Amino acid sequence: MIGALLGDMIGAPYEFDRGAKTKDFPLFGKHSEFTDDSVMTIAVAEAMLDTLGQPDEEITSALVASMQKWGKKYPNAGYGGMFIRWLHEKNPKPYGSFGNGSAMRVSPAGWLFDDIETTRHTWLRLPLRYRTIIRKASRVQRQSPV
Template structure:
């Protein structure tokens, strides 16, 4: 679904309105869902994928934050980043917590690629989204279980990033918590990529493991669109 959202945002362009973004995201997610019907979707989302006129269903699951990363890369203000993140979430996850999780993840990506420090990112996320980021992984790990909500996944994923020394360390931190590790890794990794970059050896390994006839085309286009931003961080301004 990360690919689906990224493709949708690329297709409509950075100045698209709310309704155009919604239509593109819905269409793309349903299309990619049909191509990959056994990707471990939740029950409500699986049903949503088959609907002719799909409606949001009040979810606060962590899928909204897991798929939002493209919104953190494509826009040049944090306000626009949050607006688009909210739209991508609201087509399914229209509960306030589902929207908050997507906005928070996209904001952290935006700030990371704009060269904000970890302290600045932490302060902004705590102030704007009221997540408790003052815990350590060692404190979280003993009592952490299989949580699929934004409120029990997004802050933990961010703490995994905040404690990391590089990209791989961030993903290892996330996975070490247990629970919904693919989602934790996706959220943490998306922030860590913007902050640290990804080692070439890991990029090559991932490219060897994904569908080269469809996913790679979208990733290549996305890299072309955002390549200048990835190579050169912008100024510290919203």
């Protein structure tokens, strides 16, 4: 998760730059800052920690509440227009996002395992509550399967 947050900040100045690919750039320049991806990663982490072992409905409610709370706390982090509307809905539903944000914000799921080998060999044996958290974090705003 730390790597995801740092990568977000380091890459922020180049997020929409389609210029030449290079490895010659400052790690932290004057335009390096966290974006919506970092904010939502933290929101998912909070919901994961708060709902381990809880029923599906509580996981979904916690994810939505945490994402809306953190999104409203950092309203200028670079959200898309549909997501901004979703943040302010009283009863938000998936809106069919085709962006990659859902994949970017699930890095807190790595906290469920101690190493990559355990991650690779444990997914199918995971208790349903862990798999549910990971899937729900991806589906809160997406209707398309993840």
